[in-house]
Every structure is written in C-alpha cells, then in structure tokens.
Amino acid sequence: MLGFTGVGKRFADGTTALADIDLDVAPGEFVSVVGPSGCGKTSLLRIAAGLSDASEGAVRRETERVGYVFQDATLLPWRTVQSNVELLAELKDLPEQERRGRADEAIELVGLKDFAGHRPGQLSGGMRMRVSLARSLTVEPELFLFDEPFGALDEITRQRLGDELLRLFTLRGFAGLMVTHSVTEALYLSTRVLVLSDRPGRVIGDFAVPFAHPRSPELRFEDEFTHLAGKISACLRGGAG
Amino acid sequence: MILARRFAPPVAVFLAAVGLWYAASLLLLSDQERFLMPLPHDVLVIGFGDPDNLAELLTALALSAQVALVGLVVAFVVAVSLAVAMSQAKWVERSLYPYAVLLQTIPVLALVPLFGFWFGFGFGSRVLVCVLIALFPLIANTLFGLRSVTSAQLDLFRLHGAGRWKTLWKLQFPAALPSIFTGLRISAGLSVIGAVVGDFFFKQGEPGIGILIDLYRSRLQSEQMFAAVLLASALGIAVFWFFGFLAGRVVGSWHESVREPRT
Numbered sequence: 370m371l372g373f374t375g376v377g378k379r380f381a382d383g384t385t386a387l388a389d390i391d392l393d394v395a396p397g398e399f400v401s402v403v404g405p406s407g408c409g410k411t412s413l414l415r416i417a418a419g420l421s422d423a424s425e426g427a428v429r430r431e432t433e434r435v436g437y438v439f440q441d442a443t444l445l446p447w448r449t450v451q452s453n454v455e456l457l458a459e460l461k462d463l464p465e466q467e468r469r470g471r472a473d474e475a476i477e478l479v480g481l482k483d484f485a486g487h488r489p490g491q492l493s494g495g496m497r498m499r500v501s502l503a504r505s506l507t508v509e510p511e512l513f514l515f516d517e518p519f520g521a522l523d524e525i526t527r528q529r530l531g532d533e534l535l536r537l538f539t540l541r542g543f544a545g546l547m548v549t550h551s552v553t554e555a556l557y558l559s560t561r562v563l564v565l566s567d568r569p570g571r572v573i574g575d576f577a578v579p580f581a582h583p584r585s586p587e588l589r590f591e592d593e594f595t596h597l598a599g600k601i602s603a604c605l606r607g608g609a610g
Numbered sequence: 611m612i613l614a615r616r617f618a619p620p621v622a623v624f625l626a627a628v629g630l631w632y633a634a635s636l637l638l639l640s641d642q643e644r645f646l647m648p649l650p651h652d653v654l655v656i657g658f659g660d661p662d663n664l665a666e667l668l669t670a671l672a673l674s675a676q677v678a679l680v681g682l683v684v685a686f687v688v689a690v691s692l693a694v695a696m697s698q699a700k701w702v703e704r705s706l707y708p709y710a711v712l713l714q715t716i717p718v719l720a721l722v723p724l725f726g727f728w729f730g731f732g733f734g735s736r737v738l739v740c741v742l743i744a745l746f747p748l749i750a751n752t753l754f755g756l757r758s759v760t761s762a763q764l765d766l767f768r769l770h771g772a773g774r775w776k777t778l779w780k781l782q783f784p785a786a787l788p789s790i791f792t793g794l795r796i797s798a799g800l801s802v803i804g805a806v807v808g809d810f811f812f813k814q815g816e817p818g819i820g821i822l823i824d825l826y827r828s829r830l831q832s833e834q835m836f837a838a839v840l841l842a843s844a845l846g847i848a849v850f851w852f853f854g855f856l857a858g859r860v861v862g863s864w865h866e867s868v869r870e871p872r873t
Contacts, residue, residue, distance in 0.1 A: 420768060439762045443766055447785075447864045488864050490864055
C-alpha cells in the first residue's frame with residue numbers, strides 16, 4: 370500500500386530530518402513509528418501523504434484514498450459535527466445525498482450520533498478527536514495516517530480512543546501508519562513497530578507484534594507485552610543516546 | 611435581576627456625569643457664561659423640543675448617515691478585495707501593504723479641502739473622506755483573519771484536493787469573519803467621524819450634521835450645538851451596536867469573542 374525506498378528529507382535550511390528510510394506498509398498492516406521528539410516523524414508522515422516531497426529516494430503509494438489524522442482534531446469551529454464530517458466529500462464535490470450518507474455512517478461508527486448538531490467548541494477533546502476520525506473515515510481510506518493523534522489527551526481518553534481505533538482497524542481493514550512517542554500505545558495498536566533514531570531519523574529497530582486481534586485492554590499488562598515494550602524502549606534509548 | 615446587574619453600572623455612571631455637568635454649569639458659570647455649558651434639560655428642550663430645529667437636525671443627520679454608510683460599504687468592498695489579493699500572493703502584499711499603512715498615517719481630514727477642489731464639494735467627495743478613513747482597519751483585520759487558519763487546516767484542504775478558491779471560500783473566509791466584524795465595528799465609527807468632521811470643510815451643498823455643528827458654534831447657539839453633537843454620537847453608537855449585533859448573529863454560535871460572558 371505504501372513503500373519508502375532510501376527516503377531522505379533535507380530542509381532548505383540545511384537540517385536533515387530523515388536519512389535512508391526503508392519502509393513498507395502492506396494492506397492489513399498497522400505500523401507504528403516511535404522515536405524521540407524532533408527525529409522527523411512528522412516529516413515521514415507528510416511525505417507518506419504527499420504533503421511534502423522526499424529529497425532522496427522513492428515513495429510508492431498505491432492508493433488515492435488516504436486518511437490523515439492530525440495532532441489536534443483540526444476541525445472547523447464554525448461547522449457542526451455533521452458538517453465537519455461532510456467536509457472532505459464536499460471538497461470532492463460529491464452529491465449532497467452521498468455526502469450525508471457517508472457522514473451519517475461515520476458519525477454513527479464513532480458513537481457521536483447524538484452530537485451531530487453540536488459545534489466543536491461544545492465538545493471535549495476526546496470527542497473532537499472522534500469527529501476528526503469520522504471525517505477521515507468518509508474518504509473510505511485504504512491508507513490511514515496518524516500523526517500522534519492522541520498526544521494532547523488525558524490517559525483514560527487516550528486508551529478509550531485507542532480501543533476505538535483498534536475496532537475500526539479490524540472492521541475496515543485499512544493499512545495504518547502512525548507516529549507516536551508512546552511505546553505502549555504503538556505496541557497495543559500495531560502489527561509492527563519501527564524505532565527511529567535521533568535526528569536525522571533512521572530506522573534502528575523493526576519489531577513484529579505477535580498479538581492477535583481483537584485485543585483487549587488487559588493485554589497491556591501481560592508479560593509478553595511488557596517484555597516486548599521493554600525491548601523497544603531499550604532500542605529507543607540506544608538510538609537516542 | 612440580571613438586567614439590573616448589567617445596566618446598573620453604566621446608568622450610574624451616566625447619572626453621575628449628568629450630575630457633575632449640572633453642578634459645573636450652575637455653580638461655576640454665571641448666567642451670561644452659561645452658554646459655555648448649557649444645562650442638559652435646556653439642550654433637550656431647545657435642541658430637540660422645537661419642531662423646526664428638530665427637523666433641521668434630523669435632515670442633516672440623515673445626510674451624514676448616508677455619507678457614512680455609503681463610505682463604509684465602498685471601503686468594505688475595496689478592503690476585502692485588497693485583503694484577499696494580499697492573502698493569495700505575497701508579492702501583492704509586499705507591494706500594497708506599506709501604502710495601506712501610509713493611508714493610516716496621513717491626516718486625511720487635513721486633506722479634505724483638497725478633495726473639494728479636485729472632485730467638487732458634493733456627495734462623492736464626502737464619501738471619499740469616509741472611505742479613506744475607514745479603509746485601513748478593514749484591510750488589516752480582514753488580512754489578519756484570512757491568515758488566522760492553522761497550517762494543519764491548510765494541509766487538510768490540500769490533502770483532499772481543494773484548490774485556492776475552495777480553500778479561500780470554505781476555510782479562510784469563514785475563519786476571517788470574526789476579525790472582519792471587528793474591522794467593521796472600528797471602521798463604522800471612523801466612517802461616522804469622517805462624515806461629521808469632513809463636513810466642517812464642506813460649507814457648500816446640503817448641510818450635514820457637521821455643518822450644523824459648525825454653524826451653531828459660530829452663532830453661539832450652544833444648546834443646539836450640543837444637541838447636534840449628541841445626535842452625531844448617537845449615530846456612531848448605533849452603527850457600533852448594529853455591527854456588534856450582526857456579529858453575534860453570524861459568528862456568535864462558534865466564536866468566543868462575541869459570546870456573552872457567562873455569569
């Protein structure tokens with residue numbers, strides 16, 4: 370679905386954000402990239418989305434149906450939940466009925482049916498993130514990109530939304546690529562975890578995650594989980610040193 | 611109860627000010643000097659009580675209001691067009707913005723006689739004064755508003771194939787509305803001032819409220835003069851309230867700046 374070969378990113382001011390990244394995300398895979406802050410994680414995601422060009426290497430993206438969830442919900446405050454979720458279909462000039470249908474389904478899916486008429490200012494941070502997820506779902510993404518999507522939320526909301534995301538993943542079967550700095554979150558949500566080094570970011574670890582879906586919250590406390598989390602953390606520390 | 615809490619403070623200030631005025635007028639001035647600060651009720655009785663005088667004032671006020679309104683509308687259209695052009699291309703902004711600032715710094719009112727000689731002393735010149743005075747706050751606020759969108763919002767639009775005009779229409783313009791209303795509130799007041807003070811230099815043609823103020827001043831008819839000043843400021847307050855009200859209707863449901871504070 371997505372492939373990076375030898376991708377590097379240098380900015381105009383001379384700083385190198387990424388170096389020699391090889392990365393593949395197959396359909397049905399959910400890959401998380403963890404790394405210290407400033408290691409070019411967001412650059413990697415922007416390149417994957419086509420919002421930014423790679424300075425070196427090749428990027429292969431096999432679908433146009435890309436969902437992108439930003440660090441904050443990025444909603445339009447003047448629009449209601451319903452009309453925020455309809456936005457992307459509106460930008461594609463889809464007919465009104467199609468727009469409504471997709472939005473209704475997505476809003477239902479994230480459990481915000483009763484809030485369709487609310488404006489973002491009336492919602493909690495977690496609910497706003499759900500709206501953002503619903504909005505991306507309307508493009509029926511085959512590739513779903515997440516840029517530290519729950520970074521600004523409290524722990525409980527974060528875990529709930531993680532479960533929500535897992536449910537959507539098993540339901541819709543998109544290919545996922547998420548950047549985060551939480552090892553537990555990466556491990557819990559992913560089928561594979563990549564570790565990036567300090568800037569310029571290189572891949573210094575690639576861990577397959579063996580846990581079957583559906584996963585339950587208790588998974589986080591099982592020995593195998595904590596053991597793997599420990600290994601990834603060690604790798605992260607090694608690269609950040 | 612809520613109404614009382616809301617209106618009691620300004621009413622108290624008003625009563626205190628009127629009281630001070632009476633005190634100053636009665637205690638400090640002799641009868642011969644009283645025209646310097648006429649008693650408030652004399653202003654009302656003489657200025658507004660006489661039907662002929664009232665008609666004269668209201669006709670003049672209507673003319674000034676028209677000048678201010680047309681000036682504001684023209685300034686609004688020009689300013690929004692310029693701000694949109696500036697927001698679309700950096701070179702347009704670099705070319706034009708310094709002159710928009712210049713507009714703010716030249717004393718437009720001092721140039722009014724010149725406009726009279728250039729364009730005549732009619733309606734057009736009076737409107738031009740208002741446009742020049744009202745333009746800058748509208749440009750600056752609209753541009754600020756168009757720029758207030760976040761880079762993530764722009765990325766979202768770009769990612770989903772929105773072109774320049776769709777981004778302008780569906781993202782930047784709605785995001786700019788609160789600032790545009792701020793600009794309108796400032797410029798509406800300025801436009802009224804432009805219409806009134808500009809009048810001082812337009813002795814020819816139909817009298818606006820400014821001409822009347824000048825006329826009453828020269829005749830030492832201070833009751834009428836204060837009545838005219840009151841009317842002119844009432845016009846300013848009315849337009850300010852109007853745009854505040856409009857802003858509340860249009861963006862109040864989602865923007866903090868115009869929402870009533872909760873108590």
